[in-house]
Amino acid sequence: MIEVQGLTKRYGPTTAVEALSFEVRPGAVTGFLGPNGSGKSTTMRMIMGLDRPDAGQALISGRPYGELRWPLREVGALLEARAFHPGRSARAHLSALAAGGGIRSARVDEVLAAVGLSDVAGRRAGTYSLGMAQRLGIAAALLGDPGVLLFDEPVNGLDPEGVRWIRELMKSLAAEGRTVLLSSHLIGEMALTADHLVVIGQGRLLADTSVRELTARGRSLEEAFFALTGASTAYRGAGSGVDAAPERNDR
Numbered sequence: 001m002i003e004v005q006g007l008t009k010r011y012g013p014t015t016a017v018e019a020l021s022f023e024v025r026p027g028a029v030t031g032f033l034g035p036n037g038s039g040k041s042t043t044m045r046m047i048m049g050l051d052r053p054d055a056g057q058a059l060i061s062g063r064p065y066g067e068l069r070w071p072l073r074e075v076g077a078l079l080e081a082r083a084f085h086p087g088r089s090a091r092a093h094l095s096a097l098a099a100g101g102g103i104r105s106a107r108v109d110e111v112l113a114a115v116g117l118s119d120v121a122g123r124r125a126g127t128y129s130l131g132m133a134q135r136l137g138i139a140a141a142l143l144g145d146p147g148v149l150l151f152d153e154p155v156n157g158l159d160p161e162g163v164r165w166i167r168e169l170m171k172s173l174a175a176e177g178r179t180v181l182l183s184s185h186l187i188g189e190m191a192l193t194a195d196h197l198v199v200i201g202q203g204r205l206l207a208d209t210s211v212r213e214l215t216a217r218g219r220s221l222e223e224a225f226f227a228l229t230g231a232s233t234a235y236r237g238a239g240s241g242v243d244a245a246p247e248r249n250d251r
């Protein structure tokens with residue numbers, strides 16, 4: 001379970017995230033949607049303790065990230081592709097993470113197999129394609145077998161086979177009872193993958209509802225998304241207009 005409570009983050013004059021509250025529950029894939037610059041990555045970074053909120057808090061299984069005794073065993077995240085030393089092999093990268101996180105070393109080969117990198121595990125990770133780098137990032141997220149997982153744009157740059165692989169992986173992780181928060185710009189993909197959606201615009205909550213309910217509002221999930229976010233897409237010059245109360249629906 002992830003609990004985001006009144007989270008606020010400012011960068012100088014820019015308010016990246018403002019009084020944002022939502023919960024991400026186990027056993028489902030929760031999609032995290034919003035236009036460019038709406039605050040998705042900033043929110044995920046604050047959940048992972050990488051950015052300090054100006055107000056509010058984010059809890060993982062009831063605690064802030066910094067208070068987790070064995071963080072890698074509680075939460076895994078893919079926040080940036082290529083977050084590894086390019087000169088190290090995938091196996092060496094994962095082994096170092098396992099050693100630092102109190103994770104048995106045999107787990108490294110298990111996650112390499114799970115993401116399909118066993119045959120190239122000895123190669124320098126800097127030589128990996130984008131798809132392979134994403135798989136390595138996912139292997140790192142899965143290393144501690146955590147109950148909570150965050151993925152920021154995991155299908156970016158992947159080929160159709162890779163996109164389908166991610167979709168099935170997200171669903172199977174949720175089916176195992178894990179909490180899965182997934183951001184993506186690909187709304188059609190989100191319609192196929194997510195059960196629940198948290199939609200934000202200009203750092204504020206716009207909707208917290210099921211995919212089914214949101215899709216039923218328009219001809220497609222994409223149309224419903226545009227109707228919801230149109231007023232908060234600053235680069236279209238449509239004004240700020242996000243004062244309306246967010247829409248919440250029981251799951």
Ligand SMILES: Nc1ncnc2c1ncn2[C@@H]1O[C@H](COP(=O)(O)OP(=O)(O)OP(=O)(O)O)[C@@H](O)[C@H]1O
Nearest residue numbers: 011014015016034035036037038039040041042043
């Ligand atoms: N380190 C930073 N310094 C200054 N401004 C920042 C920083 N990080 C994010 N921002 C600003 O905060 C806002 C939210 O950015 P964020 O990257 O969280 O959005 P996002 O929803 O993840 O966007 P995208 O979909 O484009 O990845 C943007 O206006 C961005 O320019």
